[in-house]
Amino acid sequence: MSVVGVDFGTANTVIAVARNRGVDVITNEVSNRATPSLVGFGPKSRYLGEPAKTQEISNLKNTVGSLKRLAGRSLSDPDVQIEQQYVSAPLVEINGQVGAEVTYMGKKEQYTAVQLVSMFLSKVKTTASAELKLPVSDLVMSVPAWFTDIQRRALMDAAEIAGLKLLRLMNDTTAAALGYGITKTDLPTAEEKPRRVAFIDIGHSNYSCSIVEFKKGELTVKSTTYDRHFGGRDFDKALVDHFAAEFKEKYKIDIKSNPKAVVRVAAAAEKLKKILSANLQAPINIESLMNDVDVSTMMKREELEALVEPLLQRVHVPLEQALIEAKLTKDDIDIVELVGGCTRVPALKERIQKFFGKTLSFTLNQDEAIARGCAFSCAILSPVFRVRDFAIHDIVNYPIEFTWEKSPDIPDEDTSLTVFNRGNQMPSTKILTFYRKEAFNLEAKYAQPELLPGKINPWIGRFSVKNVKADSKDDFMVCKLKARLNLHGILNVESGYYVEDMEVEEPVPEEKEGEKKEGDKKDPDVCRDPVVPSQTSSEDEHATKRPRLNENLLTTKKAMETDDKPKTRKVKKQVRKGDLPIVSGTASLEDSAKTAAAEQELSMIMEDKLVADTEEKKNELETYIYEMRNKIDDTYADFASDEEKTKLKAKLEASEDWLYDEGEDATKAVYIAKMDEIRAVAGPIVQRYWDKVEGERAAQKAAEDA
Ligand code: ATP
Ligand code: K
Ligand code: MG
Structure with missing residues (x-):
């Protein structure tokens, strides 16, 4: 199984693979270590990556770049209007999504940004599998940290359409940090002061800064800030x-x-x-x-x-903000590492150096660090690879809130709650508790749309909780929902269940007063985040009707006070009673749409392959004609009669004339047939030549042996 890391850049895409006990950046079909992130459309096939760049100037209207910056956006987004300045094909609206209109195989076609990204990722897949000589499926890919849920889902969909399995969408600077940390053997131990590194990535279109703390075997992102239009x-x-x-x-x-x-x-x-x-x-x-x-x-x-x-004049802004959010000063930063092509600009280096007041570090390969970090991440996540484990604690960039309809039975219930805050750990799971007697819906959205890029839709998803009903005493069902901001930075309500309070006797654990504990904590994917109550302010008023939220945490005094008996206490525990089905609607494509797009992609791949194979057969024929023409009066001169020579030369000439005339644009099968026709004439002559060569070799060997 392959392990691939992809730095999907606005301008360049770098692919790294794990092999030979390390991570290597691979070269593409023209031996470049980075591939232009471009797709183009031609009269017979697509141009993906390098050929799109080669054809760009003569094919402007049918060439699309800025792919990742388009995915997940709508045409009316002011940010997309900025992108249009850099994209030569006309951008259009397709069912609320931005796409491009191009002429492909003589017809006007429209493709969504997601499709365009999937086309490019198909190429990435081919490049990687050609180099690895293995089918490629698993990969980790980088995105700017400021990408929102809808942008991340768009990239996930694109990867799936291209037949790739994205194990993780990783923030650019976090990937650079992983590549840095995993290769260092001198990181501080758990007791020591962490090493603090500022990673600064300035690429073709955007600029990010992360402040990261390293200890042996782990990295913790303290802050990530950015300028989305700086590169x-x-x-x-x-x-x-x-x-x-x-x-x-x-x-x-x-x-x-x-x-x-x-x-x-x-x-x-x-x-x-x-x-x-x-x-x-x-x-x-x-x-x-x-x-x-x-x-x-x-x-x-x-x-x-x-x-x-x-x-x-804006260079210092993300840097200052990164320090503030990390609650650190310049002096706390041990190392400043630069990555991204644009950090080679002397004026930028000077300003960054002046800001931190320390020498800049370039220990990472500026162009390849992010792809390498992604490949390391893929290796860590891959079941077949053994890597030194390295924990990655990333952070939430935009606050996310849930909103819901008021329960008819709880008139003064709150109807919204910010569940993830900027700077919270990511990935993470939070348990939401609701008291309900019937099925209900909730919605997730970004709490501060003004923080989002452009006019991106702040809506994340709608989740309908089914099978909710009152119990036999007409009391509320206590519904628990698992909201997870996953490895990709995408939010889902992953599952739901309901619980009932049961009084149980249990030994008194030695725990600190007030420490929060929840039965769900045993769940492997539940993180350390505290339980989030569904209602915070109106709790007291409803204490009679609803159980107090943290009642299970309150020990009964009596049990605590008795000294002579074995130390047990009665506790009310919430016991999981059954599952609650959840129907989710998010910005991800429906399965049927993904399948249709994947089929379309596959047929375009076949089309491209046919064109490439045809071109190859044509070139072979052309080469063969020249080779035969040269050899018939030279190498093969002694092995053909004059009549044969005349016949072959006539055949070669006719074939060449054909090739530059109606044979200019024939099918693969026709080129193969033409080649066979020449071979039928040339074959016996070539055979005689080889018979002689073989005879001489045998004679020489016999002489040597004697
Ligand atoms: P982004 O990260 O913004 O999505 P990207 O990852 O494609 O874009 P990089 O490959 O990191 O971007 O950097 C490409 C940019 O760096 C281009 O604008 C390129 O011109 C610039 N660049 C590369 N080398 C140099 C150099 N020596 N001096 C100045 N700029 C350079
Ligand atoms: K790049
Ligand atoms: Mg980049």
Whole structure:
């Protein structure tokens, strides 16, 4: 079974695999260690990854990037409007989701962002399995920590459609932290002061900072902050705007009126930006940019820095906020680790260094650290791999609240409760308690929509609890619901059950006064979080009707006071009596929609494969014609009669003419048939040659043996 980690970046995707007792980043079909996160559509097939990049300029309208930033969004979201500046294909609305409209195989088609991501992930799957020579299914993939439930569900759906099993969606900086921690042998012990590391990732589109505490065998994220619109592409854009103005002035051309010219300038600007990370000035030259005009100019590093000054002025913001949320000061941070391509920019490094007042550390591979961390996580989660265990405590980024309809029997019941708060541990499970006599619904949503990216829908899910009824004495059923913010950062109400109070005698445990205990704690996936009451304020008023919530925790005094008897006490315990079915409605795709999308994806994969195979057969035929033409008057000259030579040459010529004419665009079977036709003529000649070679070899061997 394979173990794969994927850093799904806005610009580049890096794939790491576990093998040879370690984790390696793998190369793609053109030997690159990162694959452009792009999908393109052509007249005969799709272009996924590298070919999409190669075709981009000639295929702008049918090329889609920013894939991960589109997933889970709607077209009207202002953030999507920002993305449209970076996506050359037109974005459209498809059933409330953003997608792209492209021409594929001669037809206008629309694909949702989820489908587009799944297409790209199909490519990731192929790349990984080609390298591992194994079918690939399990993987861990990274996402920005600021991704919400709906965005995470969109990526989960996309992976499933691509036939992949996402074992964990991991926050980018947490993945970097895992890659850092798992390889260190000198982490502090449990009694020592933890090592505190700030991980800063600045990529193509976004910037995150996590402050992480390390101890032997575990990491704890103390805070994660971000700037969702801060990355390399903002540098590129500033340069493009600058050059657009310069070229207008100097060459009288308006590149903004020509999408191809903009993309070519953007590519040149990115190159220039990278050179300026190492050099103080650099040239930019583009031939025949538009209207046959060649452009050429220079830029100094300081000029670039002036262009992005508004961005540079924001560098400290996430850092400051990260310290505040972690309740730490700059001096508490032991190490500042940088990852992400954009952290190579000297001005950013300077500002970060100045902020922390300490030397920056680059012990992680800036481009590969996140993919490696994901692969380690996948290895930890994979049943077949043995890895040193490493506990990962991540945190909740946005508060989540539950709301519900008031019970008709409890007139002054509260109708909402924030169950997960920013900074709480993730993953975690909380038990919600409800007193009900009939089936009821609750909804989960983000409590502070203003914290969310763009205008993303704060709604998370609706959960209907079934089979609820009053007991024989017309008393409430005590319903317990398990709300879990899982490994992926996705919220579900995973199960429900009802309990009854029973008085039992039990030995007095040696526990601290007031310590909270709940029967559910034995559940392996229930975390340390305290039990969450369903109603907090109106509790007293209803004490007669409903059992006090924590009554099971109150020991009966009498049992405690008797000294001579063995120490037992009577306690009221909530005993699990049965399950409550829960029907959930969330932003995840319905199974039927996923199956349909998976079938569509599979047929597109077959289409792509057929085109690739056909191209391969055509190339083989072409190569064979050239090879035969050269050899018939050389290697094979002595093995063919003049008549045979004439016949073969005529066949080769006819085949070549055909290849450049109607054979330009034939089917795979036709190319194979053409090849067989030539072989029928050439075969006997080639055979005679090999017979002679073999004869000579045998003779030589016989001579040596004698
Ligand atoms: P994101 O994390 O925002 O989703 P990503 O993971 O695809 O995006 P990275 O691969 O970390 O992004 O970084 C890519 C960015 O880094 C690009 O904008 C690229 O131009 C920039 N970059 C790479 N090398 C350099 C360099 N030497 N100097 C300046 N910028 C660089
Ligand atoms: K990346
Ligand atoms: Mg990244």
